[in-house]
Amino acid sequence: MSRVVAIANQKGGVGKTTTSINLGASLAYHGKRVLIVDIDPQGNTTSGLGINKADVKQCIYDVLINEVQMESVLLSTPIEGVDLIPARIELAGAEIELVQVLSREHRLKRSLQRVRDRYDFVLVDCPPSLGVLTVNSLTAADSVLIPIQCEFYALEGLGQLLNTVRIVQKHLNKRLEIEGVLLTMYDARTNLSLQVMNEVQKYFQEKVYQTVIPRNVRLSEAPSHGKPILEYAARSRGAQCYVDLAKEVIHNGQ
Amino acid sequence: MSRVVAIANQKGGVGKTTTSINLGASLAYHGKRVLIVDIDPQGNTTSGLGINKADVKQCIYDVLINEVQMESVLLSTPIEGVDLIPARIELAGAEIELVQVLSREHRLKRSLQRVRDRYDFVLVDCPPSLGVLTVNSLTAADSVLIPIQCEFYALEGLGQLLNTVRIVQKHLNKRLEIEGVLLTMYDARTNLSLQVMNEVQKYFQEKVYQTVIPRNVRLSEAPSHGKPILEYAARSRGAQCYVDLAKEVIHNGQ
Ligand SMILES: Nc1ncnc2c1ncn2[C@@H]1O[C@H](COP(=O)(O)OP(=O)(O)OP(=O)(O)O)[C@@H](O)[C@H]1O
Numbered sequence: 001m002s003r004v005v006a007i008a009n010q011k012g013g014v015g016k017t018t019t020s021i022n023l024g025a026s027l028a029y030h031g032k033r034v035l036i037v038d039i040d041p042q043g044n045t046t047s048g049l050g051i052n053k054a055d056v057k058q059c060i061y062d063v064l065i066n067e068v069q070m071e072s073v074l075l076s077t078p079i080e081g082v083d084l085i086p087a088r089i090e091l092a093g094a095e096i097e098l099v100q101v102l103s104r105e106h107r108l109k110r111s112l113q114r115v116r117d118r119y120d121f122v123l124v125d126c127p128p129s130l131g132v133l134t135v136n137s138l139t140a141a142d143s144v145l146i147p148i149q150c151e152f153y154a155l156e157g158l159g160q161l162l163n164t165v166r167i168v169q170k171h172l173n174k175r176l177e178i179e180g181v182l183l184t185m186y187d188a189r190t191n192l193s194l195q196v197m198n199e200v201q202k203y204f205q206e207k208v209y210q211t212v213i214p215r216n217v218r219l220s221e222a223p224s225h226g227k228p229i230l231e232y233a234a235r236s237r238g239a240q241c242y243v244d245l246a247k248e249v250i251h252n253g254q
Numbered sequence: 255m256s257r258v259v260a261i262a263n264q265k266g267g268v269g270k271t272t273t274s275i276n277l278g279a280s281l282a283y284h285g286k287r288v289l290i291v292d293i294d295p296q297g298n299t300t301s302g303l304g305i306n307k308a309d310v311k312q313c314i315y316d317v318l319i320n321e322v323q324m325e326s327v328l329l330s331t332p333i334e335g336v337d338l339i340p341a342r343i344e345l346a347g348a349e350i351e352l353v354q355v356l357s358r359e360h361r362l363k364r365s366l367q368r369v370r371d372r373y374d375f376v377l378v379d380c381p382p383s384l385g386v387l388t389v390n391s392l393t394a395a396d397s398v399l400i401p402i403q404c405e406f407y408a409l410e411g412l413g414q415l416l417n418t419v420r421i422v423q424k425h426l427n428k429r430l431e432i433e434g435v436l437l438t439m440y441d442a443r444t445n446l447s448l449q450v451m452n453e454v455q456k457y458f459q460e461k462v463y464q465t466v467i468p469r470n471v472r473l474s475e476a477p478s479h480g481k482p483i484l485e486y487a488a489r490s491r492g493a494q495c496y497v498d499l500a501k502e503v504i505h506n507g508q
Pocket residue numbers: 011012013014015016017018019040044126127128184185186213214215216217219220221223238264265266267382405406407
């Protein structure tokens with residue numbers, strides 16, 4: 001039985017892509033089969049995994065717009081146990097192109113049906129907006145994992161995000177749940193991080209992961225080598241925390 | 255003669271809001287009259303300036319959708335010389351609502367006509383996407399200021415952004431120029447920052463500001479006090495750098 005998890009937050013730069021790649025790699029490290037779907041037109045997950053976009057012939061755009069089968073765009077990655085559905089620049093046009101399409105919100109869900117059961121986890125890296133690509137992901141997902149940066153603006157957009165989740169639950173996907181809330185870029189030297197952490201724990205309570213991801217420069221260096229943190233700097237705190245997070249995610253699902 | 259500058263980059267979390275607030279406050283510190291327009295549904299500029307959204311009756315949404323006059327939503331801020339056009343949560347609906355509207359891209363430009371000449375600078379804080387709100391801003395703007403975070407993913411989306419600028423220049427706003435490229439969150443302890451800086455300077459050459467904004471925790475703390483860095487921590491490196499940036503922006507325009 002596979003779990004499809006959307007990684008979403010419309011606030012920009014909170015660690016959605018970093019979590020997709022490193023949670024994905026850590027789940028594989030624990031023996032799980034993982035598919036990562038890059039549905040952000042920026043395609044940061046695709047390049048962060050070391051894939052050269054010039055070599056990618058077809059991508060998630062072709063699946064959503066031209067109804068190409070998911071299997072024919074699926075790529076294996078340099079990480080054992082992790083496959084990828086890549087994104088390319090033309091995905092930016094999908095928002096407008098999908099407006100005219102019937103039941104546009106269900107495109108991803110329908111195309112994932114054919115491949116999801118080959119994997120234990122399918123992670124979907126969303127763009128920083130609540131547009132049609134994120135709504136597609138929430139409709140296809142069993143649950144949503146919300147990365148929250150330990151900064152002041154982090155709390156501002158949560159109301160909007162939860163509102164969108166409620167609307168999707170009501171009209172598009174009744175069984176959508178919150179997988180968990182992940183605190184990222186925690187900086188122990190500042191009060192601000194502690195204040196945000198306390199607010200988030202008050203708001204989300206047991207949904208907040210025990211594992212907190214610290215600000216760790218190794219995490220921002222790893223994608224420039226096309227590697228997850230586990231391969232780039234396995235003994236760093238960033239790597240250890242994502243391995244711990246994977247344990248929590250696996251455990252919560254049992 | 256006022257200058258309308260859009261602050262845009264679809265990559266999330268690169269410092270668009272932080273630059274809108276602190277460049278705005280620093281321009282006012284140099285005696286300029288400034289209007290900041292918050293056109294991001296997250297409304298981070300509005301809250302970062304200490305405005306309580308519950309007190310905001312009308313906002314940029316009403317100007318774009320209900321054709322309310324700009325003057326009637328204009329607010330003064332706690333910063334001497336800086337006014338604000340606020341954003342609220344309903345702005346998230348504008349992307350969809352504007353799709354059906356004729357010449358939707360010109361809405362902001364037309365409504366700014368009535369107020370722009372009261373100011374030396376109008377700064378427009380854009381959301382992390384290249385959708386209709388960012389296109390509206392680029393159509394209304396004389397120039398675009400591009401914040402770029404000194405991180406690996408920073409370079410990835412630049413092609414898309416410049417593509418959008420070119421399309422706007424061709425079809426919507428012939429005189430749109432690049433105001434400048436601002437390097438943000440520079441961390442002198444890492445090689446990555448230096449590598450990104452070198453790439454950006456090779457790509458944009460004289461368009462890159464001499465002033466580089468360092469990663470500085472005071473900048474991320476200031477919005478939680480509803481203040482620009484100049485009022486929260488005037489002697490910090492963050493404050494000095496935004497004052498220097500304002501000098502460069504003023505100087506370039508002469
Ligand atoms: N824990 C961390 N410590 C240090 N740097 C981090 C950490 N997590 C992410 N980063 C860096 O911060 C930046 C933003 O992270 P990332 O791109 O994963 O966020 P995102 O939410 O996917 O952004 P977007 O909204 O643009 O999709 C990246 O340069 C990344 O390398």
